[in-house]
Amino acid sequence: xxxxxxxxxxxxxxxxxxxxxxxxxxxxxxxxxxxxxxxxxxxxxxxxxxxxxxxxxxxxxxxxxxxxxxxxxxxxxxxxxxxxxxxxxxxxxxxxxxxxxxxxxxxxxxxxxxxxxxxxxxxxxxxxxxxxxxxxxxxxxxxxxxxxxxxxxxxxxxxxxxxxxxxxxxxxxxxxxxxxxxxxxxxxxxxxxxxxxxxxxxxxxxxxxxxxxxxxxxxxxxxxxxxxxxxxxxxxxxxxxxxxxxxxxxxxxxxxxxxxxxxxxxxxxxxxxxxxxxxxxxxxxxxxxxxxxxxxxxxxxxxxxxxxxxxxxxxxxxxxxxxxxxxxxxxxxxxxxx
Amino acid sequence: xxxxxxxxxxxxxxxxxxxxxxxxxxxxxxxxxxxxxxxxxxxxxxxxxxxxxxxxxxxxxxxxxxxxxxxxxxxxxxxxxxxxxxxxxxxxxxxxxxxxxxxxxxxxxxxxxxxxxxxxxxxxxxxxxxxxxxxxxxxxxxxxxxxxxxxxxxxxxxxxxxxxxxxxxxxxxxxxxxxxxxxxxxxxxxxxxxxxxxxxxxxxxxxxxxxxxxxxxxxxxxxxxxxxxxxxxxxxxxxxxxxxxxxxxxxxxxxxxxxxxxxxxxxxxxxxxxxxxxxxxxxxxxxxxxxxxxxxxxxxxxxxxxxxxxxxxxxxxxxxxxxxxxxxxxxxxxxxxx
DNA sequence: CTGAAAGCGCTTACAG
DNA sequence: CTGAAAGCGCTTACAG
Numbered sequence: 212x213x214x215x216x217x218x219x220x221x222x223x224x225x226x227x228x229x230x231x232x233x234x235x236x237x238x239x240x241x242x243x244x245x246x247x248x249x250x251x252x253x254x255x256x257x258x259x260x261x262x263x264x265x266x267x268x269x270x271x272x273x274x275x276x277x278x279x280x281x282x283x284x285x286x287x288x289x290x291x292x293x294x295x296x297x298x299x300x301x302x303x304x305x306x307x308x309x310x311x312x313x314x315x316x317x318x319x320x321x322x323x324x325x326x327x328x329x330x331x332x333x334x335x336x337x338x339x340x341x342x343x344x345x346x347x348x349x350x351x352x353x354x355x356x357x358x359x360x361x362x363x364x365x366x367x368x369x370x371x372x373x374x375x376x377x378x379x380x381x382x383x384x385x386x387x388x389x390x391x392x393x394x395x396x397x398x399x400x401x402x403x404x405x406x407x408x409x410x411x412x413x414x415x416x417x418x419x420x421x422x423x424x425x426x427x428x429x430x431x432x433x434x435x436x437x438x439x440x441x442x443x444x445x446x447x448x449x450x451x452x453x454x455x456x457x458x459x460x461x462x463x464x465x466x467x468x469x470x471x472x473x474x475x476x477x478x479x480x481x482x483x484x485x486x487x488x489x490x491x492x493x494x495x496x497x498x499x500x501x502x503x504x505x506x507x508x509x510x511x512x513x514x515x516x517x518x519x520x521x522x523x524x525x526x527x528x529x530x531x532x533x534x535x536x537x538x539x540x541x542x543x544x545x546x547x548x549x
Numbered sequence: 550x551x552x553x554x555x556x557x558x559x560x561x562x563x564x565x566x567x568x569x570x571x572x573x574x575x576x577x578x579x580x581x582x583x584x585x586x587x588x589x590x591x592x593x594x595x596x597x598x599x600x601x602x603x604x605x606x607x608x609x610x611x612x613x614x615x616x617x618x619x620x621x622x623x624x625x626x627x628x629x630x631x632x633x634x635x636x637x638x639x640x641x642x643x644x645x646x647x648x649x650x651x652x653x654x655x656x657x658x659x660x661x662x663x664x665x666x667x668x669x670x671x672x673x674x675x676x677x678x679x680x681x682x683x684x685x686x687x688x689x690x691x692x693x694x695x696x697x698x699x700x701x702x703x704x705x706x707x708x709x710x711x712x713x714x715x716x717x718x719x720x721x722x723x724x725x726x727x728x729x730x731x732x733x734x735x736x737x738x739x740x741x742x743x744x745x746x747x748x749x750x751x752x753x754x755x756x757x758x759x760x761x762x763x764x765x766x767x768x769x770x771x772x773x774x775x776x777x778x779x780x781x782x783x784x785x786x787x788x789x790x791x792x793x794x795x796x797x798x799x800x801x802x803x804x805x806x807x808x809x810x811x812x813x814x815x816x817x818x819x820x821x822x823x824x825x826x827x828x829x830x831x832x833x834x835x836x837x838x839x840x841x842x843x844x845x846x847x848x849x850x851x852x853x854x855x856x857x858x859x860x861x862x863x864x865x866x867x868x869x870x871x872x873x874x875x876x877x878x879x880x881x882x883x884x885x886x887x
Numbered sequence: 888c889t890g891a892a893a894g895c896g897c898t899t900a901c902a903g
Numbered sequence: 904c905t906g907a908a909a910g911c912g913c914t915t916a917c918a919g
Contacts, residue, residue, distance in 0.1 A: 212664055214911095214912055214913080215912065215913065215914095216912075216913095224889075224890085225889065225890040225891075226890085226891095226912090226913080226914095227889075227890055227891080227892095227914080227915085228888090228889060228890070230913070230914060230915085231888095231889090231914095234914085238888060238889090239888065239889080240888060240889085243888080243889085255661070257661050257664045257665055258665065258912085258913080259603070259664075259667070259911085259912050259913065260665050260666055260667060261599040261600075261602045261603045261608070261667050261911085261912080261913090262599075262603055262895085262911070262912035262913040262914090263912080263913055263914075264599045264895095264913095265597070265599045265600055265603060265894095265895045265896065265897090265911095265912085265913070265914090266894080266895050266912095266913060266914045266915075267895095267913090267914075268895090270599070271651065272647070272666075290629065291628070291629055298648070298650045299650075301650055302650035302651055302652045302653075303652055303653070304653070305651050305652075305653035305654070306650065306651055307647055307648060307649055307650050307651045307666060308647070308648040308650050309610070309645055309646070309647050309648075310636070310645060310646040310647075310648060311645055312636045312637075312639055312640035312644065312645050312646050313609065313640055313643050313644055313645045314640045314641055314643075315640075315641070315642070315643035316643070323593070323595050326550055326595040326597075327595055327596065327598050328598055328610075328645060329597070329598060329599050492830065492831055493830055493831040493834045496831045496834035496835045496836065497834050498834065498836065552895095552896055552897080553896065553897065553898095554896075554897095562905075562906085563905065563906040563907075564896090564897080564898095564906085564907095565898080565899085565905075565906060565907080565908095566904090566905065566906075568897070568898060568899085569898095569904095569905095572898085576904060576905090577904065577905080578904055578905085581904080581905085596896085596897080597895085597896050597897065599895085599896080599897090600895070600896035600897035600898085600911085601896080601897055601898075602897095602911095603895095603896085603897070603898090603910095603911045603912065603913090604896095604897060604898045604899080604910080604911050605897090605898075605911095606911090
């Protein structure tokens with residue numbers, strides 16, 4: 212490939228002049244500039260981004276970490292939406308995306324990985340079990356960072372965007388209560404993410420608000436796994452058989468619940484109503500079509516990207532925290548109890 | 550951040566010595582090496598990858614282009630599987646992924662973009678309408694490149710991995726014929742990709758093999774769009790009403806066909822059988838569950854990544870072309886005609 | 888307006 | 904084994 216030096220030689224000017232022409236500086240004669248640009252074009256000049264980045268410390272690249280966790284790699288139904296919206300916003304602003312996949316390096320520090328690749332900012336998505344407050348905080352101190360969803364701890368002082376999980380869980384629970392259900396089993400997710408707690412909170416508060424008292428074993432932890440949710444459902448129903456509804460903290464777990472209910476010879480929604488959370492693509496096609504809480508993932512990705520671009524341009528140190536409303540979608544898996 | 554110079558100073562050695570220690574060279578005293586490594590660790594040294602890349606011309610990064618096309622951005626149901634498998638293979642080999650999203654630059658040349666970002670190799674996925682033989686060929690000459698799926702032209706001399714589309718289409722058609730169908734409408738995709746032609750070929754050849762004669766208007770082009778497929782189905786059925794089966798070149802189009810048939814008051818599969826192609830996630834949940842051709846996308850991504858890593862290590866100029874078998878999955882949308 | 892020079896942080900022959 | 908030096912391709916004060 213051509214470099215700035217060759218162009219300078221051909222144009223009969225200095226490399227500084229070429230650099231200025233190429234970067235649109237004003238203090239250069241229009242004529243000289245034109246000539247340089249012509250030659251550059253003729254020679255198919257492409258700036259070497261590493262040489263440039265070495266000086267400017269910018270690579271026009273956004274780093275993305277995601278999915279160290281079961282059910283949240285690229286196989287997660289959410290990721291597609293997040294990526295698609297991030298891609299658009301960030302792409303329009305002139306950035307490419309660097310996805311950290313290298314497993315040969317020491318992955319104990321997000322910060323170090325970012326230094327290594329020289330990204331201008333970072334988006335963290337569902338970074339799973341391996342995340343810790345320290346890792347995220349260290350990163351946040353060193354790079355413009357936005358966290359999407361699944362934050363380890365509520366108290367963490369980082370920029371982040373999430374669904375309003377508590378309100379969503381409240382709406383799901385209220386929906387069941389208003390249909391007439393009194394005994395509602397909660398299949399919760401794991402306990403590492405803020406969102407998981409919020410979905411339990413919403414359930415508890417709605418029950419309390421409507422005067423339903425919850426027994427200890429009414430909240431079970433299904434690890435966001437279809438199989439585990441099925442197992443728990445069977446186990447819990449074998450101990451206590453008067454549940455008329457189940458509220459699962461994810462659609463995948465709701466599928467597991469329905470699997471189990473079918474095995475137990477219960478019809479959904481005639482015998483037991485089931486509500487999920489997420490509204491993944493297949494939820495509308497499931498049999499029965501799943502009543503669930505729709506997460507506005509595109510909007511979440513978009514919002515996170517915009518915040519990140521803002522911070523990259525001007526980081527005033529303010530911590531931003533955006534909560535996107537989630538929406539109850541009533542489909543065929545919920546109905547009034549008999 | 551610390552650099553090599555500071556470490557050299559602290560260790561009381563030259564920068565060359567530090568560089569050698571850090572990169573595991575042999576011609577350095579064990580004792581010196583140890584000391585350097587200790588200090589580097591103490592100071593949280595991270596090599597500057599841009600300075601290194603400037604010299605080594607390697608960034609340990611694989612570039613990915615995808616989706617300039619309708620229905621094939623990150624919103625494509627396939628992409629997830631491709632990415633997930635690429636991520637694993639490439640990540641194990643010590644590479645990160647650079648996704649070209651920047652829309653502010655001139656995107657007329659893949660090659661130029663790759664030079665700009667300094668990637669070590671490239672994977673092209675479903676790069677849609679904007680792709681041309683020249684663009685792809687130019688890239689192939691300059692960088693280790695593998696194309697997955699959706700190749701513009703059969704003749705193109707590039708490394709690529711695809712499903713065996715023709716055999717898959719043959720199997721789908723044969724399945725319908727063996728059920729007893731004689732009048733099978735083909736809703737094909739667009740006409741820019743090799744795979745699209747192959748799926749038509751498979752249909753034609755199977756029909757021919759079993760002595761079915763196809764009329765001209767039995768092959769319609771639905772642009773891989775659910776809506777367009779629905780429109781075409783209604784239009785074609787209004788002209789000719791004796792089809793007992795439809796074979797669509799994608800699941801999304803099969804959904805569109807079923808949408809249209811429902812509108813026309815036809816039951817699937819009782820009145821008309823429908824077979825799709827792809828086996829996207831929701832196909833099994835659709836009502837009725839869709840009979841379709843399963844593409845082994847994970848295997849495709851894996852194969853493409855392995856080929857790419859091979860080429861990066863040792864490019865002998867051989868063009869590799871791998872065809873992965875696709876598999877008929879019989880579900881509820883196909884049955885014998887009445 | 889123009890160019891010589893320093894420098895970003897590293898690696899790589901090469902001389903000792 | 905060790906270090907001085909050149910150089911990767913660029914940008915950025917600075918002097919003229």
